[in-house]
Amino acid sequence: MEHHKHVAILVGGGPAPGINSVISAATIRSSLEGIDVVGIRDGFEWLMKGDIEHVTPLTIDAVSRIHFRGGSYIGISRANPTRNPEHLENTVISLLRLNVSRLITIGGDDTAFSALKLAEKSEGRIHVVHVPKTIDNDLGLPSYVDTFGFQTARHYGVDIVKNLMVDARTTSRWYFVITMGRKAGHLALGIGKAAGATLTLIPEEFSKPIRLKTIVDTLVGAIIKRMSYGRRDGVAIIAEGVVLDVHPEDLQELHEVERDEHDHLRIAEVNLGEIIKTQVAARLREFGLKSTMVAKNIGYELRCADPIPLDMEYTRDLGYLAAKYLLSGGSNAMISVQGGHFVPIPFGEMLDAETGKTRVRLVDVRSERYAIARRYMIRLRRDDFEDPHELAKFAATARMSLQEFRSEFQGLIASEPPPLEIPGNG
Numbered sequence: 001m002e003h004h005k006h007v008a009i010l011v012g013g014g015p016a017p018g019i020n021s022v023i024s025a026a027t028i029r030s031s032l033e034g035i036d037v038v039g040i041r042d043g044f045e046w047l048m049k050g051d052i053e054h055v056t057p058l059t060i061d062a063v064s065r066i067h068f069r070g071g072s073y074i075g076i077s078r079a080n081p082t083r084n085p086e087h088l089e090n091t092v093i094s095l096l097r098l099n100v101s102r103l104i105t106i107g108g109d110d111t112a113f114s115a116l117k118l119a120e121k122s123e124g125r126i127h128v129v130h131v132p133k134t135i136d137n138d139l140g141l142p143s144y145v146d147t148f149g150f151q152t153a154r155h156y157g158v159d160i161v162k163n164l165m166v167d168a169r170t171t172s173r174w175y176f177v178i179t180m181g182r183k184a185g186h187l188a189l190g191i192g193k194a195a196g197a198t199l200t201l202i203p204e205e206f207s208k209p210i211r212l213k214t215i216v217d218t219l220v221g222a223i224i225k226r227m228s229y230g231r232r233d234g235v236a237i238i239a240e241g242v243v244l245d246v247h248p249e250d251l252q253e254l255h256e257v258e259r260d261e262h263d264h265l266r267i268a269e270v271n272l273g274e275i276i277k278t279q280v281a282a283r284l285r286e287f288g289l290k291s292t293m294v295a296k297n298i299g300y301e302l303r304c305a306d307p308i309p310l311d312m313e314y315t316r317d318l319g320y321l322a323a324k325y326l327l328s329g330g331s332n333a334m335i336s337v338q339g340g341h342f343v344p345i346p347f348g349e350m351l352d353a354e355t356g357k358t359r360v361r362l363v364d365v366r367s368e369r370y371a372i373a374r375r376y377m378i379r380l381r382r383d384d385f386e387d388p389h390e391l392a393k394f395a396a397t398a399r400m401s402l403q404e405f406r407s408e409f410q411g412l413i414a415s416e417p418p419p420l421e422i423p424g425n426g
Contacts, residue, residue, distance in 0.1 A: 005101035007326065009058065010040040010047075011076045012111030016133045016149025017307040018315035021067035022106050023074065025319030027058040033327055038098060039074035043107075044114065047094040048079060048087035055098060067312055070304040080110055082117045092122050102127045102326040104319075108134035108147075109358035112334060116347040116358075119332045127331035130347075131318050135302060137186035140350055140359035145338055148318060150187065152311045153180075153302040157191040160298055161235060165195065168233040173292040174223065176280075178273045180299035181239040185363045188239035189373060198222060198234035199377040203241040204363045207415060212250035214412070215242060216279045221380035221394075221409050223284065223291055228393040232291065234378065240299075243272045251275075273297055287398045371420040382413045 007030045009023055027037045040047060041054040056074055066073050081087040095103060103126055105115040112130045119128040132139045135153035137146055157179065164175045177197075179188040185202020192200030199222050206214060219236055226234050273295025284291055307315065314337070321342050322335045333344035352359040363370060384390050385406065395405035 005035075006099050007035050007037045007102045007104065007323065008040050008055075008095060008098065008100040009037065009074065009104045009106070010043055011072045011074060011133075012043040012080075012105060012107035012114065013076065013078060013134065014108070015071060015076055015303040016135050016147075017070050017152035017303070017305050018148040018311040019072045019076075019106055019133060020063075020069055021307060021312055021315035022104075022131050022133075022148070022319035022322070023058070023072075024063040024065075024067045025316040026104055026323040027063045027319075028060050029320050029323035030327065031058075031060050035102075035327065038100070042075040043077035043079050043111075044081045044087075044091060045077040045079040047091045048081040048084075050090045050094055052094050052097050067316060068306060070306045078110070080114055082114050088117060088121050091118060092126065095122075095126055100126060102331075104129055104131060104322045104326065106131045106133050108132070108136070109139055109360060112139065112347075112350055113358045116332075116350065119347060124331075127326055127329075129322050129326055129330065129332075129344075130334045131322050132334055132336070135187055135299075136181045136184055137190070138181070138184035138361050139334075140352075140361050141336055141345075142338060143361070143364065145336055146314075148311055148315045149303075149307075150190070151314075152305055152308045153187060154190040154194065155308050156302050156305045157187065157298055158195045160301065161191055161195040161197055161237065164296065165197070165235050168235050171292070172232040173294060174233060175235045176219070176273050176276050176293060176295050177235060177237050178240050178295070178297045178299075179237060180302070182241045182244060183360050183362075185239040185241065186361075188237045189363055189370070192237035193373045193376070195235075195237075196376065197237045198226065199379045200237040200239075200373065201242055202239045202363055202365075203245050204365050205415060206242070206245065208245050209247040210242065210245045212246050212275075212279065215246070215276065216283050217409060218379060218412055219276065219280050220283045221412060222378055223280070224287075224289070224394055224398050225380060225384070226378055227289070228397040238272065238276065240272060243275075271295075287400065289398070365417060368420065368422075371417050374417060375420065380409055380412050382416050385410055385413065 030037045037058040039056040039058045046054040081091045105111050115128050115130040132147045134147045135149045137150040139147050168175050181187045188202050189200050277293045277295045332347045336343045350358050395402050
């Protein structure tokens with residue numbers, strides 16, 4: 001009978017603040033309607049192997065207060081059943097053996113794609129909905145709708161950067177802060193803009209493939225400009241995704257890059273901060289300049305933080321709606337709240353037509369939001385090269401002539417967004 005069928009909850013990908021709020025709200029809503037709920041431990045890891053022993057019964061008493069805390073009450077993993085047809089088949093069979101007829105997945109783009117494929121494979125035997133989670137904020141939602149966890153990660157990231165900015169000023173040093181965000185620069189830009197960091201670099205601003213020299217010279221130009229104003233300190237926020245688009249040839253000669261047994265670069269394990277620090281120091285030496293620099297990675301400190309009230313409320317809404325939609329017969333959709341209203345996004349609309357994968361939302365570098373962020377950054381700009389007095393200061397700091405400085409750095413402004421123009425009422 002229908003009331004004997006279970007709702008299952010599963011978390012995939014990396015941690016994000018608010019996971020437990022979704023689990024709690026969905027469990028409470030389902031339990032109040034007389035439906036048993038089970039938590040699938042460690043994402044798809046065990047189900048795709050045909051192992052159904054790693055489950056946790058979820059009750060109101062067990063989950064009623066977990067929404068305050070970060071992490072995942074039922075664990076998490078990056079196991080992906082879509083890479084092997086046998087694993088996908090095992091996952092469907094495992095859920096049916098657990099008497100699961102409804103599944104809530106919580107995760108980012110990979111988990112969303114797995115949810116879609118699982119729904120297709122089950123052929124209606126299992127209703128599936130997905131709750132979008134990632135601190136990267138890069139799932140294909142409307143531009144004004146954040147993925148949960150992003151605002152909490154940004155909040156704590158700003159707190160860290162704020163302290164680094166004080167340390168940088170106190171000790172006259174530069175910090176290169178690498179943030180998570182392998183595909184998009186939302187988190188880096190969100191932290192950098194809110195904190196008032198010296199500058200922020202995101203992959204979306206550069207032409208592809210990115211040349212390592214362009215990244216290095218952008219930072220060197222900022223350091224020189226800052227020095228010309230009498231400041232030897234600064235904090236640059238750099239999205240980790242920048243390195244994924246660097247031309248492979250630019251990394252071949254670097255000793256800091258790890259290689260596998262076939263001498264291929266381990267791009268995923270590149271220590272971006274240390275590479276940039278070494279390269280920037282070498283470039284500054286060409287101009288007879290020196291700066292104390294520190295590379296700092298932040299990301300793991302943010303993923304399991306306790307959610308701020310905004311994410312706590314948001315994720316409780318998402319968990320409630322996920323359960324309510326499933327129990328009302330809904331399926332094959334990503335759960336979203338847009339302008340305070342529930343909007344299910346059909347799985348088919350999540351896909352990128354070209355790649356066949358889940359669509360990734362990038363930072364819109366043509367937006368006013370990004371244009372304003374650029375205006376507050378200390379970096380070489382188009383109008384610097386149009387002002388001979390400013391340019392003379394920078395050239396003198398770098399111990400170069402005006403023409404030499406132009407030759408070295410003017411190419412950086414090619415990708416600068418156009419001037420920000422706000423129309424008036426006249």
